Amino acid sequence: MKFYKDHYDVIVVGGALAGLSAALMLADKGKDVLVLERHNLPGGIATSFVRGGIEIEAALHEMMSIGDKDNRLKVGKFFDDMGVDVDWLKVPEAYHASLPxxxxxxxxGLERFxxxxxxxxxxxxxKVLRLLNLCHTVFxxxxxxxxxxxxxxxxLLKHEAFVKTAGYSTKEVLDTFQLPQKALDLLAPYWIYVGSGFSDLPFTIFSVLMADYIGYGSFIPRKFxxxxxxxxxxxAEAMGVQIEYRQQVDKILVKDGTAYGVRTARGDEIHADYVICSAYPNKVYTSMIEPASAVPAGAVKMVNGRRLSLTAFSVIMILDQPAEKLNIRDYSIFRGDTMDTDALYKNLAGLGPYRYLTCICxxxxxxxxxxxxxxxxxxxxxPRVDGWKTVKAEDYDAVKHRVAKQLIDDMSAYFGVNLLDHVLELVIETPMTVARYTGAWNGCIYGYAHTMEDHIIARLQTAEAERFIKHLEFSGAHAISGDGMGxxxxxxxxxxxxxxxxxxxxxxK
Ligand SMILES: Cc1cc2nc3c(=O)[nH]c(=O)nc-3n(C[C@H](O)[C@H](O)[C@H](O)COP(=O)(O)OP(=O)(O)OC[C@H]3O[C@@H](n4cnc5c(N)ncnc54)[C@H](O)[C@@H]3O)c2cc1C
Structure with missing residues (x-):
């Protein structure tokens, strides 16, 4: 019996959140779909691992766009509509801000906040409520x-606030509210989830972030x-999707400017009418298109012109005491020595010491x-990818341990408890971990940065022109919306x- 069918409607490269969402939607419309995932399990960064017999979340702090059961937002509704029954838990707070x-x-809750x-x-x-309401209207x-x-x-008639604020940065709009610096500081912590300083972050993106997280709260699945x-x-499998693990796609096959299949690392050539790809366009256009001559010059220009967003460095610990005994009192802590997001953005280009961090219990x-x-x-x-790109293999361990130590020391001083005395398990994830595990370009977790020059509204307008190869679509954090699991x-x-x-x-036709 042949392992693969002769032909599929769609091949999806990558079985993480984006790829599986595409597969579910296509299967729901009766399409014949094959998902090829290079790992032996689904999810990409959305995963967990086991150390010392304890299951540990690999990445997720909080999901946006889920909403309560009786008031679902778009991602929560999609899961419900597709029959993906996730046991969602609502995160109890927005955040604890530990700032100067x-x-x-x-x-x-806008009013409570x-x-x-x-x-x-x-x-x-x-003023704060007016600002949050404006964010909500734009959202x-x-x-x-x-x-x-x-x-x-x-x-203009129906979405005046959206149109009026669309061309302005977050800083420009916030300035019009003339709020005291401390109030502005308390409104800023989530900026890191979209990863540009306020001078370069479109207000539209800030609005969506604030209205979604603060208006509706955030969620996590009970089982990570x-x-x-x-x-x-x-x-997806119950709906007829064929998912094959441990199958890395090396090439996307193109003829007459149109994608018609893939070749796996194992050498299988599989044909389909369409390919949806979770690998970054940087990777696809520089090494995955076969023949390479089928890559239009514009595609290379596009990926070279786009600024990568942030990557992640995370120290994940299992500690030998209940949280409150270690003076850990919050689900989420954002801590920084300033809330000047433009200065923090610059600081993230280096290898530490880092001035802004986020903690989750x-x-x-x-x-x-x-x-x-x-x-x-x-x-x-x-951090931004810039600094981490310069780390040589022989220095990697030392840099990783130095950065981890800085973060642990900082939080130990804050809690008045030496966290290292309480460690049962400790795992350090670096940009290199992300790059190796998912193949994400430079370990980037949020795709391309939203800036005043290049953001979701601009991208929606250039999307058609950026479809460089027919029947090849991109999905993943690097596609239009960017930023995170939702x-x-x-x-x-x-x-x-x-x-x-x-x-x-x-x-x-
Ligand atoms: C420490 C950390 C904390 C985070 N916290 C949050 C958070 O709190 N909230 C949030 O919303 N987001 C968070 N994120 C970001 C979020 O995890 C990502 O944005 C999101 O999971 C990206 O999903 P994706 O589907 O684009 O791709 P990925 O998860 O990057 O997966 C890509 C998939 O494609 C597969 N693949 C790639 N190339 C090939 C190939 N050639 N052949 C076959 N398979 C291939 C990979 O194996 C992988 O399964 C965090 C990330 C990290 C690292």
Whole structure:
């Protein structure tokens, strides 16, 4: 019996969140789909691992765009619609901000959040609420316009706030509110999840981030991000998708400017009408297209011109005491010696010491996630790829341990507890870990940076021109939405929609 069919409607390269979302959507529309994943399990970065008999989350701090059961946002709704039954737990707080002169815990809910900022910086309630409401209005517009595009005059009529703020940076819009610096500091911590300093971050992106996380709260799966990946893969298979693990795709085959299949590292040549690819365009256009002469010059220009977003450095620990005994009191802590995001962005280009970090204690969102009497605690920095690209192989261990030590020492001093005295398990993930595990270009986790010159609105407008090879779509953090697990799901769906639209257009010809 042949292992592969002679032909598929669509081959999906990569069985992580984006690839599996595309596969689910296509299978739901009756398409014959093959997913090829180079690992022996689904999920890519959305996974867990086991050390000392304890299952440990590999990456996820919090998922956006899920929403409560009776008020789902787009990603939560997609899972529900596809029959992917994830046991979501709502994260109890937005974050604890540990910033110069501020130790404040803030909770989701626009009014509650504004009240809590006001309690820390009196007299700011009205302005902060007005700002959050503006973010929410823009967020609603983005959601509507991404499904129902409309003409510019109609947009002006129906989405005035969106149109009025679209060309401005986060800094420019925040400045108009004339808030005291401390209030601005309390509003800034999530910036790292979109990874550009406020001078270069479009206000639209900031709005979506704030409205989604603060308006609706964030979520985690009870059985770690691996639960999402595994349930997506199981459901896709139940819907008829063929998923093959340990199958690395080396080449995407192109003829007359159109993709028609792939070649795996094992040498199988498999044919399909369409290919959806989770590997970064940088990788695809520089080494995966066969023949190489089929790569248009514009494609190489495009990837060279795009700025990569952030990568990740994370120290993940299992500690031998319950969190509160170690003075760990919050689910999420953002800590920095400044909240000047432009300065922090510069600092992230180096190899430390890092001035801004984020910590997660999963037990506060998922009390049973570690054995009784222990807790899980991770410290993460999201550096730019620049510094890490310069690390030589012979220096790697020393740099990794130096950076990890800085982070642990910083948080130990903060808690007044030497965390190293309490370690049962300790794992260090670096940009190199991400690059090796998922093949992500330079270990980048958020795709391409959203900047004033290149962001989701601009990308939507250039998307057609950037379809350099027909019947080849990209899905993954590097596609249009960028940034994180929720957007990766949206990107996978968008890739599947593009395929379905093209199929319909070509059938109608
Ligand atoms: C420490 C850390 C913390 C994070 N925290 C959060 C968070 O709290 N919230 C959030 O939303 N996001 C977070 N992220 C980011 C998030 O994990 C990613 O943005 C997202 O998971 C990317 O998903 P993806 O589907 O694009 O691809 P990936 O997870 O990168 O997966 C790509 C998949 O394609 C496969 N693949 C690649 N090339 C090939 C090939 N040639 N052949 C076959 N298979 C291939 C890989 O094996 C992999 O399975 C975090 C990341 C890290 C590292």
């Amino acid at each position: 002169g501020l130790e404040v815990t803030l909770h989701p 504004a009240k809590e900022v006001d309690a820390a910086v009196p007299g700011t309630y009205d 609603d517009s983005v959601n509507e316009l991404s499904i129902h595009p409309m003409s510019k005059p109609m947009m 991000s691996h639960e999402m990946s595994l349930k997506m893969a199981e459901r 999963h037990n506060y969102g998922n009390p049973d996630c570690t054995p009784e009497g222990t807790c899980s605690f991770s410290i993460t920095v999201l 957007p990766a799901v949206t990107n996978g769906r968008k890739a599947a929609k593009n395929v379905l639209d093209t199929m319909a257009e070509e059938a109608a």
